[in-house]
Amino acid sequence: MLSKRTKYAINALVYLAREGSDGEPVQISRVAESEHIPRKFLEAILLELKHAGMLNSRKGKTGGYYLQKTPEEINIADVMRLFDGPIALLPCVAYKYYERCEECKDEETCGIRSVFSDVRSQTVQMLKNATLFEIIQRSEKLKKETKKKVSKK
Amino acid sequence: MLSKRTKYAINALVYLAREGSDGEPVQISRVAESEHIPRKFLEAILLELKHAGMLNSRKGKTGGYYLQKTPEEINIADVMRLFDGPIALLPCVAYKYYERCEECKDEETCGIRSVFSDVRSQTVQMLKNATLFEIIQRSEKLKKETKKKVSKK
DNA sequence: ATAAAATCCTACTAATTCGATAGGAATTAT
């Protein structure tokens, strides 16, 4: 399961992609209140997203956070890796975080590894495609469908 | 990432599927040594697999563990759920372990949920197909391919 | 200049989970 850090990060990013589309910075406390995230905790999360190059900030009185990249460029895979580490379920099939399985006899012919390698590929592909843009699009599509349902009743 | 419990469980199950194909029980210590799993830790794991109906055991002098189901019937999804809980990355898209996301405003139109719902479906499908039988088959196929490579050199 | 308001940074903490061990009870073949 995703850690709360990652969940909060995704929600904050989506919020910033929506609210801060004019380029004006949004204050931490606004994001925290709107998305129901503990203020101080969010502070640390946004800072880490900034260090990772996804966000930028302005300090001081009119300060706040805003996207450093476009919503098309920021994807869930990168956010997950940042906070939760590898997406792979086994270290021996991880890409950035590769590590040999201690107990493994022959990595090349391991059937378990073969299975989890496939799972990783599929998952990473889907999460790379899941950009902030894609998420917002999906949600808008779902809202339209809900409206239809309601008006039919 | 998988917990060590789950990794050990999968390795032990594959071992039992291979070694215990005659139906004779295999001792814990044999599995532990062969798969490099701490003996006492493995004891608890096998017991849990028994309680879940995947293994059975014989007590006493000639005792040990053996598969309760066929290798085609035991799959990785069930093993993972047993030790690590839900396969879903968000509680709101889990099947057996469903829980609402506290901070979520509208589950029905949540773009994040939509993405992770797709990821879950794909992952579960792959892991359900990953039976002990499938794993052993894959490993044998890989061994053949390795032989070819070696003999070519 | 100064005060106000924001981000930035370090350190700490309580609770939970994880991996593993210890010790003995129950069971069974010889």
Added chain:
DNA sequence: ATAATTCCTATCGAATTAGTAGGATTTTAT
């Protein structure tokens, strides 16, 4: 009987997670 095995409960140390505290730093507005 006894030897060898599974079964069961309790415990432990280390790591991780979620969150808090407090103040340093930076910037704007007056």
